[in-house]
Amino acid sequence: MGLLSIIRKIKRKEKEMRILMVGLDNSGKTTIVLKINGEDTSVISPTLGFNIKTIAYQKYTLNIWDVGGQRTIRSYWRNYFEQTDGLVWVVDSSDIRRLDDCKMELDNLLKEERLSGASLLILANKQDIKGALTPAEIAKVLNLEAMDITRHWNIVGCSAYTGEGLLEGFDWLVQDIASRIYMLD
Amino acid sequence: MEEEEAAPAISNPIQDPTLQKKHQSMLDRLSTRHQTRLENSVTTKSKSSLESTSSFISRFSHLKNSIDSQLTTTTTDPTHLKSLIASISPSISALEKLVAENSYYLPSYEVRSSLKTISDLKQNLENLNSKKKFSFKNKSTTKKESPITEAPKSDAVSRPKNSIIRVDSPGFRDRENQLLVENLAGLDTREFTLSNLDSCEVRLIGTCSAVFVNKLRNCRVYVGPVKGSILIDEVEECVFVMASHQIRIHRAKRSDFYLRVRSRPIIEDIGDVRFAPYCLEYQGIEEDLKKASLEEETGNWCNVDDFKWLRAVQSPNWSVLPQDQRTGSVKLSTF
Numbered sequence: 286m287g288l289l290s291i292i293r294k295i296k297r298k299e300k301e302m303r304i305l306m307v308g309l310d311n312s313g314k315t316t317i318v319l320k321i322n323g324e325d326t327s328v329i330s331p332t333l334g335f336n337i338k339t340i341a342y343q344k345y346t347l348n349i350w351d352v353g354g355q356r357t358i359r360s361y362w363r364n365y366f367e368q369t370d371g372l373v374w375v376v377d378s379s380d381i382r383r384l385d386d387c388k389m390e391l392d393n394l395l396k397e398e399r400l401s402g403a404s405l406l407i408l409a410n411k412q413d414i415k416g417a418l419t420p421a422e423i424a425k426v427l428n429l430e431a432m433d434i435t436r437h438w439n440i441v442g443c444s445a446y447t448g449e450g451l452l453e454g455f456d457w458l459v460q461d462i463a464s465r466i467y468m469l470d
Numbered sequence: 471m472e473e474e475e476a477a478p479a480i481s482n483p484i485q486d487p488t489l490q491k492k493h494q495s496m497l498d499r500l501s502t503r504h505q506t507r508l509e510n511s512v513t514t515k516s517k518s519s520l521e522s523t524s525s526f527i528s529r530f531s532h533l534k535n536s537i538d539s540q541l542t543t544t545t546t547d548p549t550h551l552k553s554l555i556a557s558i559s560p561s562i563s564a565l566e567k568l569v570a571e572n573s574y575y576l577p578s579y580e581v582r583s584s585l586k587t588i589s590d591l592k593q594n595l596e597n598l599n600s601k602k603k604f605s606f607k608n609k610s611t612t613k614k615e616s617p618i619t620e621a622p623k624s625d626a627v628s629r630p631k632n633s634i635i636r637v638d639s640p641g642f643r644d645r646e647n648q649l650l651v652e653n654l655a656g657l658d659t660r661e662f663t664l665s666n667l668d669s670c671e672v673r674l675i676g677t678c679s680a681v682f683v684n685k686l687r688n689c690r691v692y693v694g695p696v697k698g699s700i701l702i703d704e705v706e707e708c709v710f711v712m713a714s715h716q717i718r719i720h721r722a723k724r725s726d727f728y729l730r731v732r733s734r735p736i737i738e739d740i741g742d743v744r745f746a747p748y749c750l751e752y753q754g755i756e757e758d759l760k761k762a763s764l765e766e767e768t769g770n771w772c773n774v775d776d777f778k779w780l781r782a783v784q785s786p787n788w789s790v791l792p793q794d795q796r797t798g799s800v801k802l803s804t805f
Binding site for chain 2: 333
């Protein structure tokens with residue numbers, strides 16, 4: 286986030302934040318977005334491309350970019366990096382086989398310079414499934430402790446199915462972005 | 471360099487006086503920069519008689535050889551090793567600085583190759599460093615941790631952890647030529663895994679939250695309604711009968727899928743796969759379907775999205791299984 290864009294955002298009346306949702310396929314990104322927005326989550330097809338949702342959250346307007354996680358389209362994630370204030374990395378906590386994949390893709394993402402200023406929220410989704418790993422276990426597998434110290438990050442367990450934990454996660458994300466960008470508040 | 475500065479002035483004639491002023495000041499700035507650089511290079515020249523590629527190369531290789539010889543001095547004396555490393559790293563940085571200062575006139579090949587040499591030297595120094603660390607692990611005096619030593623540590627943490635957890639999740643793994651039956655009653659909120667099966671028949675009766683399928687060959691798989699999603703990866707010559715909210719199929723070959731899905735099934739990297747509607751029956755399936763909100767036939771079994779075929783015409787990777795080739799309804803006996 287350059288100084289200029291920070292100043293521009295302070296000046297702007299409507300307080301917008303750009304949130305990028307990414308993660309492996311089948312992690313529940315679209316379900317999370319629709320659940321937060323109070324929409325029906327029972328008929329969601331795997332995302333072919335991306336969805337954009339504008340949600341009024343607290344006193345901010347969130348522009349959420351929900352990008353499909355299929356392997357074929359992961360290489361297009363980079364097209365959405367520009368101007369991202371908040372990054373949400375969604376993990377299917379019950380998919381233990383692909384956690385290595387998950388770690389690798391996250392590591393690659395965090396190397397991206399255009400995302401270096403973005404706050405990072407990791408959602409350990411599918412906590413409603415009994416075999417799911419806890420957020421602490423996910424943090425260990427993803428080796429989050431070794432993250433660059435300049436990064437603002439947090440991991441929260443959630444269930445897009447029940448809605449549990451979602452607001453807690455987004456509250457943190459929005460507050461963190463606000464404290465960085467809208468310094469006047 | 472000079473041409474680049476002059477070019478914009480020629481190509482866009484500037485009318486606006488303020489713009490013209492700005493442009494002029496920019497040109498001035500560039501020329502001062504150029505001037506200082508020239509002056510600097512003069513001073514360096516007097517110091518090291520450079521400005522020619524061959525003299526650069528000779529100087530570079532001289533420095534490099536002296537570092538190399540220092541690096542190869544094998545020593546077991548720890549204090550000596552420490553002072554050695556302390557003396558090598560500034561000489562490497564000096565070498566780096568030399569390349570940077572002269573990079574503007576060197577041919578790009580020379581710049582690249584000398585940078586490569588420098589990074590190799592750094593790597594060697596790193597190796598020497600880690601050797602040293604290895605033998606004095608207990609002292610914990612090394613404050614500057616190199617990132618290279620951290621990486622394997624983290625892997626060591628994650629790997630065993632991963633494999634420990636894998637064992638306790640319900641599922642069938644590593645079987646051959648078997649009939650595998652599981653009543654999922656009581657596993658309502660759990661995931662179920664089918665992994666590495668060859669020539670097996672799998673019957674899962676009841677509902678669960680998620681199913682993971684990985685590495686199946688020549689299997690027949692019958693699954694009761696799944697409330698969440700099914701993820702299938704690497705299957706060959708199999709028949710699946712399954713119902714779920716979402717179904718994702720990766721790397722499947724020569725397989726048939728009898729599906730009921732609330733959303734559109736997706737396929738990625740597959741070939742020769744056919745689809746038909748769900749056809750499973752067992753005592754109490756109606757109730758289970760209702761529990762998973764899958765009692766209605768949505769017709770989505772044939773609305774397949776192929777991530778490897780984003781065109782309007784039918785993907786060549788999958789087809790609808792012709793009516794006369796479908797199996798009748800599959801009846802499983804409960805026990």
